[in-house]
Amino acid sequence: MKNCIVILVSILIVSMVGCQTKSNVMKPEEVVSFLQEKLITAKDGEVIELPEGTFQFTKPLSLDKLNNVTLKGQGKDKTIISFKGQTEGAEGLKISACNHLTLEGFSMYDTKGDIIKAQECKDLTINSVKIGWTGGADSSNGSYALYPVTCENVMIENCEVFGASDAGIYVGQSKNIIVRNNYVHENVAGIEIENSTNAEVYKNKAENNTGGICIFDLPNIPVKYGMNIRVFDNEVINNNHSNFAPLGNSVAMIPAGTGAFILSSDKVEFFNNKFTNHNTVGTAVISYLFLGTPITDSLYDPFYNSISIHDNVYTNASKNPDVSKQMGGLMAQMFGANIPEIVIDGIYNPANIDISSGKLGGDKAVSIKNNGNAQLVNLDAGQGFKNLLVDAKQFDKAIIVISTDPSWYKEKAVK
Numbered sequence: 487m488k489n490c491i492v493i494l495v496s497i498l499i500v501s502m503v504g505c506q507t508k509s510n511v512m513k514p515e516e517v518v519s520f521l522q523e524k525l526i527t528a529k530d531g532e533v534i535e536l537p538e539g540t541f542q543f544t545k546p547l548s549l550d551k552l553n554n555v556t557l558k559g560q561g562k563d564k565t566i567i568s569f570k571g572q573t574e575g576a577e578g579l580k581i582s583a584c585n586h587l588t589l590e591g592f593s594m595y596d597t598k599g600d601i602i603k604a605q606e607c608k609d610l611t612i613n614s615v616k617i618g619w620t621g622g623a624d625s626s627n628g629s630y631a632l633y634p635v636t637c638e639n640v641m642i643e644n645c646e647v648f649g650a651s652d653a654g655i656y657v658g659q660s661k662n663i664i665v666r667n668n669y670v671h672e673n674v675a676g677i678e679i680e681n682s683t684n685a686e687v688y689k690n691k692a693e694n695n696t697g698g699i700c701i702f703d704l705p706n707i708p709v710k711y712g713m714n715i716r717v718f719d720n721e722v723i724n725n726n727h728s729n730f731a732p733l734g735n736s737v738a739m740i741p742a743g744t745g746a747f748i749l750s751s752d753k754v755e756f757f758n759n760k761f762t763n764h765n766t767v768g769t770a771v772i773s774y775l776f777l778g779t780p781i782t783d784s785l786y787d788p789f790y791n792s793i794s795i796h797d798n799v800y801t802n803a804s805k806n807p808d809v810s811k812q813m814g815g816l817m818a819q820m821f822g823a824n825i826p827e828i829v830i831d832g833i834y835n836p837a838n839i840d841i842s843s844g845k846l847g848g849d850k851a852v853s854i855k856n857n858g859n860a861q862l863v864n865l866d867a868g869q870g871f872k873n874l875l876v877d878a879k880q881f882d883k884a885i886i887v888i889s890t891d892p893s894w895y896k897e898k899a900v901k
Contacts, residue, residue, distance in 0.1 A: 517541050525549055525557075533558060536592060540566040545574035546597075553585045559592030562616040562646070570596040570620075576628070577603050581610075590614050596621070603633040610634055611641045619649030623672050623730045627651045631673070635659055636709065643667050651731050653678035654695070657685065659709035665690065674731045675700045675740065675747075681712040684890045691721045696729045697737065697744040698722040698761075703751045704736055705774070705783035713753040713792075714890050722746065723762045729811065739777060741766040741814030743807060745800075748793060750774040755794040755888035761827070763802040766814045768827035768860065769795060771852070776831045776867055777812070789835040791850040794886040800827040800860040826861035826876055828854060833868040851884035 518541050524534050530553040538560040549555065559565025569578050576599025581587065586609045593616040594601050601617045604610055612632060619627040629652035634640045637660040646669045647654035654673035657663050663685035670676035676692035678700040679685045692698035699722060703712050722745045731738040740747055743765030748754055749772050761768040774781065774788035781788060805823055808814035817825045830852065840847025854862055857878070864880060866873045 514539055514541050518543060522547065528552055528555055530554055532556075536560070536565045536567075538564040540568060542568050542570070543578075544569075544572055546577045547579045549579070549581045549584055549587065551583045552587065555584065555586075556588040556590070557592075558588075558590050561591050562593050562614055565592040567592060567594045568596055569594070569598070569601075572596075572598050576600070579603070581605070581607060583607065585609055587611070588613065593617070595619065597628050599628040600630040600633045601628060603630070603635070605634075605636055607634065607637045607640075609639045610637055612643075612645060613641070614644045616646045618647055618654075618672075621649075623649060623651075623727065625651050625730045625732050627730075629653070629735070630656045632656065633658075638662055640664070645669075646671075647676075648672045650674065652735050652737050653700070656680065657682055659707060669693070670695060672727060674727075674729055674735075674737045676725065678702060678737070679712070679715055680704060681707050681709050683712050683714055685715045686890055687715070687717045688719045691723070692725060693721075693723045694727050695725045696727050696731075696742050697740040697747050698725040698764075699745070700737065700740070700747045700749070701751045701754050702736065702747075702749045703774075703787070704749075705781055705786035705788075710785060711787065712751060714888060715751065715754045716888055716890050717746070717754070717756045718758045720759045721762075722759055722764075724764075726763070726765045729808070739811055739813070741808035741811035741817075743767070743814070745769055745803075748772065748790060750788050750790055751793075752787075752790065753792040753888050754790075755796075755886070757794070757797045759798045761798060761800045761803070763805075765803075765805050766807040766817060767825055767829050768800045768803045769798075769829070770813065771795075771828075771830040772813070773831055773833035773867075775833050787835075789833070789838070790852075791835070791838060791846060792852075792886050792888070793830075794853045794888060795828065795855075795857065796853065797856045798860070799858050803827045803860075820865075820874070821863075826863040828857065828860055828862040830854070830862070830864050830881075831868075832864045832866040845881070849886070851886060852881045853884040853886040855879070855882035 578597040578601040581604040590613040617631040650673040653675040654670040658680040676695035745761040807818040838850040
């Protein structure tokens with residue numbers, strides 16, 4: 487009898503443990519329902535943790551007006567959220583007016599539109615996520631993979647992003663930004679900072695995009711006059727992918743084979759970057775007027791000012807320029823396959839020109855120096871290309887200091 491009791495108790499314990507284990511393991515469809523409900527009912531201060539596995543969603547997720555919330559997976563190759571076959575909406579995760587929000591440790595793929603879009607957020611951290619479109623580069627892919635816009639204090643780090651038909655990592659109309667240690671590939675623009683202030687873009691690898699790193703200021707956008715942007719210690723490699731942006735997108739004009747593109751921006755510094763094997767141009771500095779597109783925004787400044795490009799390394803550039811785009815065709819017409827690594831269009835705001843030199847003067851000047859053996863051409867497009875000049879030292883006298891020191895990331899930013 488005693489032995490029978492021991493055996494019966496053992497069976498009951500095993501059964502209880504088995505039931506407990508079973509109750510703690512959610513099926514994939516249960517995870518989908520759990521996350522959709524949890525994000526709707528989330529409270530301030532919550533950590534929402536997702537298990538390992540692949541989970542199929544058919545409609546967007548959203549977070550709205552929350553504080554101190556973390557959405558956390560088990561790792562970017564372990565927790566996978568797929569929107570392939572999405573039947574409702576366009577975004578993957580739409581975030582609005584959240585403060586101190588962290589997203590980390592998961593992958594999110596194949597939305598109809600943008601994958602993660604955040605608006606009006608403060609203190610947003612996106613860390614160790616993998617985001618993209620698994621069917622390869624296609625104009626039907628969403629425009630943006632990671633898309634913070636009108637945000638403040640944005641940190642994007644240790645992410646992998648691919649397949650965006652506009653920009654893989656895009657931060658627009660925002661201030662206080664760090665984009666670091668990311669791998670961006672097979673997008674039209676790998677990283678794009680647009681109409682934003684106080685940004686540091688460093689230690690990223692941009693490879694096989696159409697354009698590696700783009701700093702834009704564009705018209706007809708509510709937030710204007712972006713400035714104070716430093717881009718340094720990046721590897722910008724083989725960005726020769728064909729441009730698959732839908733016609734009408736701002737990045738549709740970027741020629742394949744562009745390492746970096748600075749458009750109508752102020753106070754921008756590129757230094758200590760490695761630009762390798764770009765078929766059209768290593769770095770281009772262009773006024774919006776160069777594009778020939780009519781400007782209907784009366785408050786827009788189409789000129790660039792205070793540009794510093796120094797101590798970068800350029801190798802194996804300009805072998806097969808993309809003549810399908812205006813800039814690439816013009817470069818090919820002028821230089822064949824020997825386009826200088828650095829191109830500046832020479833279109834300046836007349837009010838900022840130093841009369842004695844014919845260049846931008848004072849704190850509006852352009853400084854380009856110490857870029858190894860890289861050649862530099864000033865197209866003088868502002869004067870109808872009359873005084874086109876190839877000379878690596880023509881902008882080496884000016885001293886431009888770009889400062890980015892917002893207090894929120896003093897402890898995180900490179901000194």
